[in-house]
Amino acid sequence: MTEIRQTNNEKKGVFEIYFDGKKAGEMTYTWAGEDKFIIDHTEVDEAYNGKGLAKQLVYAGVNYARKNGKKVIPLCPYAKATIAKNAELQDVLA
Structure with a gap:
């Protein structure tokens, strides 16, 4: 079971993913600016590799952007590759 929690302030934010209650x-x-954010880093602990958790984080960021009318600049190589491979995510690109 996974859970994603978001913390956001005026300058930065983070999406954290928990698996069975552990980060x-x-x-x-x-x-x-006010209308876009830069995804700068995505990381999942090695113990959780192969579970698709990093992809879930990227989808959470995209869904947040859609719900709030924001655009995304994916500088993180993983996020950039994931969005490039999934056409349904590209509508939020800045």
Whole structure:
């Protein structure tokens, strides 16, 4: 069972993913003005590799952008590759 929690402030934010109640990874972002944010890092603990958790974090970021009318700049190589491979995510690109 996974749970994603978001913490956001005026300059930065993070999506943290928990697997069976334990923090398994995170995706950080930095605001670039009021209408877009930069995904700068995605990381999942090695113990949780192969479970698709990093992909869930990217989807959470995209869904947040959609719900709030924001755009995404994926500088993190993983987020950039994931969005590039999944056409349904590309509508939020800045």
